[in-house]
Amino acid sequence: MDSASLEPSLYTVKALFILDNDGNRLLSKYYDKDLYPSMKEQKNFETNIFNKTHKADNEIAFLEGMTIIYKSSIDLFFYVVGSAQENELMLMSVLNCLFESLTQILRKNVERRCLLDNMDGVFLVVDEIIDGGVILESDPQQVLQKVNYRLMADQAYGFVLFDYITGNLEGQADENPLSEQSVAQHISEKLALTSNVLQSAKEQIKWSILK
Numbered sequence: 001m002d003s004a005s006l007e008p009s010l011y012t013v014k015a016l017f018i019l020d021n022d023g024n025r026l027l028s029k030y031y032d033k034d035l036y037p038s039m040k041e042q043k044n045f046e047t048n049i050f051n052k053t054h055k056a057d058n059e060i061a062f063l064e065g066m067t068i069i070y071k072s073s074i075d076l077f078f079y080v081v082g083s084a085q086e087n088e089l090m091l092m093s094v095l096n097c098l099f100e101s102l103t104q105i106l107r108k109n110v111e112r113r114c115l116l117d118n119m120d121g122v123f124l125v126v127d128e129i130i131d132g133g134v135i136l137e138s139d140p141q142q143v144l145q146k147v148n149y150r151l152m153a154d155q156a157y158g159f160v161l162f163d164y165i166t167g168n169l170e171g172q173a174d175e176n177p178l179s180e181q182s183v184a185q186h187i188s189e190k191l192a193l194t195s196n197v198l199q200s201a202k203e204q205i206k207w208s209i210l211k
Contacts, residue, residue: 011133012090014066015042015081016098016126020112023050026076027119029126031133049079060088069095074111093138094129100140101125105147124150 014035017028025046036042045064053061053070054077061068062084069091070079080095082088099110105121106114115122124147129137137143 012082012086012135013080013094013130013133014083015079016094016130017046017079017081018115018122019046019050019077019079021054021075021077023047023054026112026115027122027126029130031130046079050077053077053079059092067091071095071099073099076110076112076115090135094135097129097138097140097143098125101129101143101147104140104144121147121151 011031014032015028015030018026020026023046025043028042028046030036030042036045049061049063049068049070052063053068054072059069059071061070065084067082067084067086067088068079069082069088070077072078078095078099080091080098082091102115102122102125103110105125106118125143128143128146129135137146
């Protein structure tokens with residue numbers, strides 16, 4: 001075995017994907033370009049993993065020299081893939097963060113239809129957790145905060161994390177309830193702040209070019 005493969009690396013995650021209960025791909029990210037370079041190889045890998053895990057009660061599997069951590073919910077299967085030498089707890093932290101973040105943005109409806117209706121937000125969640133195979137975040141609340149900021153910056157009204165914006169997270173819904181007017185005002189203030197930040201950045205870029 002190549003000793004270099006045993007050296008610690010920031011590139012913890014080789015792949016992440018979500019399948020439905022028939023094994024069909026709903027979302028996939030392959031961070032190691034050499035792992036399965038073609039679409040056909042990727043789907044064969046996903047099919048093999050699904051066949052091995054969809055009736056199992058475990059949370060970890062080993063296949064084709066890979067360590068796979070997985071979780072199911074109703075009609076969805078979530079998978080995080082690392083090398084055979086990867087720390088299983090690190091991969092589990094990624095999976096748990098992904099699942100908890102999606103549970104929040106999907107309002108606890110972690111099932112196929114709801115996932116497909118909110119794919120833009122799902123991709124944002126994945127990108128906030130992993131970048132190029134490097135784990136960026138493992139705290140679901142931090143992920144939600146960053147996703148919420150990006151959605152507001154893009155003025156994505158169709159996928160607003162209402163609970164997070166208003167502060168009415170689980171267990172706090174009855175404390176300090178906000179009226180529709182106060183919520184609208186809160187959102188407007190957030191968008192105005194974002195607009196000012198973007199405008200300031202544009203001005204800095206303009207002056208740097210003029211110099």
